Amino acid sequence: METLDVSELSSIPEEIKYRGYDGLVYSLKPSKILAFSGPDLPFETQATTYFMVTQLAEIANLDVNNKKDALTRVRGSLYYWYSVDKDLRKDNGNRKPSDAVLQSLVDSNDKVKAAMEEYNVARYKYNTLNNLVKAFEQRKDLMQSLSAKKRAELQTGQNTL
Numbered sequence: 001m002e003t004l005d006v007s008e009l010s011s012i013p014e015e016i017k018y019r020g021y022d023g024l025v026y027s028l029k030p031s032k033i034l035a036f037s038g039p040d041l042p043f044e045t046q047a048t049t050y051f052m053v054t055q056l057a058e059i060a061n062l063d064v065n066n067k068k069d070a071l072t073r074v075r076g077s078l079y080y081w082y083s084v085d086k087d088l089r090k091d092n093g094n095r096k097p098s099d100a101v102l103q104s105l106v107d108s109n110d111k112v113k114a115a116m117e118e119y120n121v122a123r124y125k126y127n128t129l130n131n132l133v134k135a136f137e138q139r140k141d142l143m144q145s146l147s148a149k150k151r152a153e154l155q156t157g158q159n160t161l
């Protein structure tokens with residue numbers, strides 16, 4: 001049996017920091033905001049916390065799209081720059097280098113590597129927040145099930161919680 005070991009990659013975020021409407025930095029601890037006990041269903045905070053987390057995911061998604069666009073612009077400008085480079089043309093018999101050569105030069109450029117890393121980090125943050133949104137949706141479903149169970153027990157007079 002094979003084991004998937006990701007322990008050397010990173011650790012699961014214990015805390016998610018964000019800037020609030022007032023400009024101050026706050027933090028969320030997923031293990032704290034998702035937890036609840038059967039008797040104490042957090043109906044008062046579910047909707048507002050869910051809304052906040054979805055807004056953070058949307059902001060992170062916007063950042064992903066902006067980083068992806070920046071990466072595309074860096075690649076495009078480098079592709080053009082390499083395609084008109086006099087030394088490269090001279091080495092290729094005064095013709096534009098092949099697309100494979102140009103793409104290889106672009107992909108190995110430090111600017112592309114840096115832009116790709118920024119894009120990947122932004123995508124990781126978005127995916128983390130999107131997974132938190134999904135966890136809140138599961139939490140909602142669980143709260144609904146527990147609430148329905150409580151109502152059924154109250155109607156039958158078997159309140160054993």
